[in-house]
Amino acid sequence: MNQPTASQALDNPVTRDAMASFSKATDPRLAEVMGLLVKHLHAFVDESKLSKAEWLKGLEILTAAAQITDHERNEFSLFSDIMGISSMVDVVSQPPGGTPSSVLGPFHNHDSLIKPNGSDLTDGQPGERVWLHGRVLDVHHNPIPHAQIDFWQNADNGLYPAQDSAQDPQNLRCKIQCDAQGGFELLTIRPHPYTVPTDGPVGALLAASNRNIWRPAHFHIIVSAPGYVGLVTELFPSGSAYIDNDTVFGVRPGLIVDVKDCHNEDVAKQFGLTLPFKEVAFDFSLVQQSSTT
Numbered sequence: 001m002n003q004p005t006a007s008q009a010l011d012n013p014v015t016r017d018a019m020a021s022f023s024k025a026t027d028p029r030l031a032e033v034m035g036l037l038v039k040h041l042h043a044f045v046d047e048s049k050l051s052k053a054e055w056l057k058g059l060e061i062l063t064a065a066a067q068i069t070d071h072e073r074n075e076f077s078l079f080s081d082i083m084g085i086s087s088m089v090d091v092v093s094q095p096p097g098g099t100p101s102s103v104l105g106p107f108h109n110h111d112s113l114i115k116p117n118g119s120d121l122t123d124g125q126p127g128e129r130v131w132l133h134g135r136v137l138d139v140h141h142n143p144i145p146h147a148q149i150d151f152w153q154n155a156d157n158g159l160y161p162a163q164d165s166a167q168d169p170q171n172l173r174c175k176i177q178c179d180a181q182g183g184f185e186l187l188t189i190r191p192h193p194y195t196v197p198t199d200g201p202v203g204a205l206l207a208a209s210n211r212n213i214w215r216p217a218h219f220h221i222i223v224s225a226p227g228y229v230g231l232v233t234e235l236f237p238s239g240s241a242y243i244d245n246d247t248v249f250g251v252r253p254g255l256i257v258d259v260k261d262c263h264n265e266d267v268a269k270q271f272g273l274t275l276p277f278k279e280v281a282f283d284f285s286l287v288q289q290s291s292t293t
């Protein structure tokens with residue numbers, strides 16, 4: 001006897017009624033999203049032949065996620081990240097033509113100070129100095145004047161300020177306004193790989209799955225300009241450990257950057273560096289808002 005197909009399995013009163021129960025939502029998008037969510041979750045239950053014990057285990061994991069979640073730590077967001085859902089949302093919401101987006105991550109802070117373009121963020125701390133510079137352009141390679149860069153990264157010990165009380169809360173992060181030609185530059189340090197939090201149910205799942213818990217080194221950057229689709233992304237220095245095995249699936253080929261030796265004497269003098277020093281050059285490309293609607 002042939003097994004029923006997925007569509008036949010979903011053609012049952014429970015699935016039909018559960019999907020239809022959301023159809024009268026005032027917000028039509030809510031009706032659409034919840035109907036599809038029910039449809040695909042029912043298909044998952046059917047295809048996996050989920051047992052009651054497994055369903056109860058799932059509820060226990062979600063309860064544990066809720067219990068460890070607070071205003072500084074969101075285990076549900078981490079679940080989304082390590083299952084690739086956050087990155088999949090990036091992929092499907094990406095307007096064509098611009099720089100690829102990547103995950104926001106848990107350490108963005110809206111309160112970064114606005115600093116002058118060309119700022120030195122290193123402030124005497126350990127770490128290999130990196131001159132990070134480039135331009136913000138439209139998809140036709142025209143400069144976007146005065147775009148804003150929101151930048152953050154981890155310190156030489158692999159920790160963000162939120163994880164390390166020894167760091168100034170504003171360490172290695174800033175907002176800067178690009179110049180009239182879309183140019184930006186700052187002096188920072190080479191970022192380092194780090195692990196996602198492993199002391200909650202996500203950590204237990206990663207361990208049970210024999211999965212990597214590390215992210216490759218990266219700079220976080222949000223680029224915004226009036227009239228353009230905002231870009232949340234990351235730059236990954238080539239050769240970083242875990243660049244081929246990011247536990248949150250954030251690496252895109254177009255976001256891998258070379259950290260090169262630089263012999264620019266003017267920049268060395270500007271930042272008090274010894275030749276050669278390291279540089280990362282990257283031009284961001286933003287998509288016009290009107291071209292996506």
Ligand SMILES: [Fe+2]
Nearest residue numbers: 105107218220
């Ligand atoms: Fe990060």
